Amino acid sequence: MGILVHRSFPDEDANGVIVTKNLYNINHGYVFNVQYKEYSIVYPEKDILHDQIIVYTISLEDNDYTIEYLSHSNVPQLQGKTVLTDNEIYELADYCTTIKRHYYYDLPNDCNCSYNDFAMDIELKVDSQVKSRKVYIKQARIYSTR
Numbered sequence: 001m002g003i004l005v006h007r008s009f010p011d012e013d014a015n016g017v018i019v020t021k022n023l024y025n026i027n028h029g030y031v032f033n034v035q036y037k038e039y040s041i042v043y044p045e046k047d048i049l050h051d052q053i054i055v056y057t058i059s060l061e062d063n064d065y066t067i068e069y070l071s072h073s074n075v076p077q078l079q080g081k082t083v084l085t086d087n088e089i090y091e092l093a094d095y096c097t098t099i100k101r102h103y104y105y106d107l108p109n110d111c112n113c114s115y116n117d118f119a120m121d122i123e124l125k126v127d128s129q130v131k132s133r134k135v136y137i138k139q140a141r142i143y144s145t146r
Contacts, residue, residue: 013133014083014126017041018092019143020100021119022054024070028116029056030096034083034124036075049074051083055093065093088126091135096122099140109142119143 016034023031033041035050044050051073056066073083084092103109104118111118121143125136 011129012038012125012127014124015039015041016050016083016124018096018122018124019119020096020122021117021143022056024054027056027058029054029066030093031055032084032089032092034073036073036078036083039073039075047074053089055089055096057093057097063090065090084126085133088133088135092124095135095137096120099137103140103142111142 014034014036015038016032018033019031021031022029032053032055033050034053035041035044039045039048039050041050049071052070054068054070056068057064059066067086067089069082072080099122100115100118100120103120104111104115109118119142120140122140123138125138127134127136
């Protein structure tokens with residue numbers, strides 16, 4: 001059993017969940033589901049969409065990732081903007097890579113699978129209460145479809 005120890009996020013800028021496996025095709029990547037402020041990802045309000053993104057761990061440009069949006073948040077306050085900036089997505093993708101590698105290579109797991117098939121379920125927050133738009137990892141656990 002584990003415990004979570006972190007401060008509360010009473011007025012977060014964004015919240016979300018990441019699965020460190022591409023659930024849609026065979027190209028290695030991470031699936032981000034993120035939403036503005038405290039709008040729920042798990043139990044969304046009727047007719048409210050969130051940003052859903054595949055972050056591929058390859059790129060043809062000068063960074064390590066390629067960003068593909070599958071859907072965009074339609075929360076009116078965003079006025080058509082994305083929930084996260086590209087730099088926040090890149091920062092989170094780096095965290096995902098570090099966490100996934102650690103759990104796959106450094107800790108025992110019963111996956112009996114390849115690195116690409118192994119996945120983590122990571123909860124995140126973006127908050128401006130302490131510092132301007134800081135990314136936080138709230139929780140990470142092995143993703144299981146069982």
